[in-house]
Amino acid sequence: MASVLGALLLVAAALGVGGCAKSEKPPVDPAQVFSESVTAMQAVKSFHFTYEVTKPEGAAPAQGSEIVRIVGDVTAEGRMRAVIDVETNGVPLQLQFIAAGQTHYVQDPTSQKWQSLPAQFSPVGKINLNTGTIQILQRIAKPEYVAEESVGDVSTYHLKGSVAATDVAAIAGATSTTEPFAGDVWIGVNDHLVRRIQLVGAATSSENPATLRTIELSKFNEDVTIEPPQ
Numbered sequence: 001m002a003s004v005l006g007a008l009l010l011v012a013a014a015l016g017v018g019g020c021a022k023s024e025k026p027p028v029d030p031a032q033v034f035s036e037s038v039t040a041m042q043a044v045k046s047f048h049f050t051y052e053v054t055k056p057e058g059a060a061p062a063q064g065s066e067i068v069r070i071v072g073d074v075t076a077e078g079r080m081r082a083v084i085d086v087e088t089n090g091v092p093l094q095l096q097f098i099a100a101g102q103t104h105y106v107q108d109p110t111s112q113k114w115q116s117l118p119a120q121f122s123p124v125g126k127i128n129l130n131t132g133t134i135q136i137l138q139r140i141a142k143p144e145y146v147a148e149e150s151v152g153d154v155s156t157y158h159l160k161g162s163v164a165a166t167d168v169a170a171i172a173g174a175t176s177t178t179e180p181f182a183g184d185v186w187i188g189v190n191d192h193l194v195r196r197i198q199l200v201g202a203a204t205s206s207e208n209p210a211t212l213r214t215i216e217l218s219k220f221n222e223d224v225t226i227e228p229p230q
Contacts, residue, residue, distance in 0.1 A: 026145035030159045033145075033187055038137045040192035046075045048219035049129055051171075056210040061090055063206070067124065067173070072097070073219075074130050079226040084123055095123060100228045107229070114229040125173030129215065132170025133194055139167050140183055149186065151195040152218070156186040163199060171213060172203040179209070193220055 051070040065088045072082025080099040085092065096107035098114075104122035105114050119126060140161035149158045163183040165175045181201030187194055196216050202209040 027148075028145055028157055030143035030145045030157075030161075033157050033159060033192070034137050034140060034143055034185075036192045037185075037187045037194060038134055041134050041137065041194060044076060044130075044193065045221050046073060046219075046224040047130075047217050048073050048222070050214075050216045051129070052214050054212040054214065056208055056212075059208040059211070060206075061087075064088065065123070068092070070097075070124065070127075073224045073226065075224055075226055076130060078128050078130055080124075080127075080129070081224075081226045086123060097123065098226060098229060099124070099127075100226065103228070105229050116228075126170065127173045128170045132167075133197065133215070133217070135167050135170055136163055136183065136197065137185070137194070139164065140185070141180070146184070148189065151186045151216075154195055155189040156195050157189060158184065158186050160184045163201075165201070165203075168199055168201070168203065168213075171197075171199065171215065175203045177202050177205060177207075193217070 049070075049072060051067075053066070053068055065086050067084060067086055069085040070082050072080055074080050078099070078101075080097070082097045084095045084097050086095065087093070093109065095109060098105040099119070099122070102119050103116055104119050104124070105116050106123060107114050140163055143159055143161040146158040146160055149156055161183050163181040165177050165179060165181065168181050169175045179201060181199045184196075184198040185194060186196040194217050196214065198215075199213045200210065202211060
């Protein structure tokens with residue numbers, strides 16, 4: 001009798017170990033969530049954004065000028081109106097900025113006059129948050145579900161994956177590195193719109209690989225008109 005009981009206990013233990021070893025499937029298919037988000041974001045007419053670059057403690061200061069923060073609005077056509085916080089050799093400066101096609105406009109903080117210049121020579125380079133966001137959603141590799149989380153008062157799916165350096169260029173303005181970035185994306189459960197993107201990696205060979213870029217999106221489809229300054 002004891003041997004039979006012992007055998008049953010061994011079987012039960014084996015089943016228990018096997019049950020624990022099984023990995024639970026995520027409640028959603030991350031690839032499908034990304035696909036649905038691409039469709040939703042392509043239909044967006046405008047959104048408000050905050051873009052911030054956070055360096056790890058002790059990171060070496062950049063030589064020349066670097067973007068610290070951008071706050072503004074974007075339209076489906078790729079036009080952008082924003083306030084840009086930059087640092088030039090450690091000295092902070094704030095600029096009013098408008099992007100309209102291949103021409104960008106920067107307001108001189110001293111004279112308050114607007115200056116026009118080609119996109120490739122502007123403070124933000126070729127940043128296009130509308131195209132860049134959709135591109136990341138379309139091409140993110142090894143997508144994984146993390147959790148369901150709140151961003152503000154919105155329920156979102158927190159997903160993660162690997163983002164190629166070339167796909168970060170539209171977010172960072174330009175990249176000269178080849179190592180992929182670690183990407184996290186928060187997508188609305190009900191409307192499939194992106195609420196937050198975080199990218200960790202070095203955009204240039206001199207940048208710390210732990211540099212974090214965060215984009216917060218909100219105020220979707222509000223009536224936004226962005227025209228070149230007169």
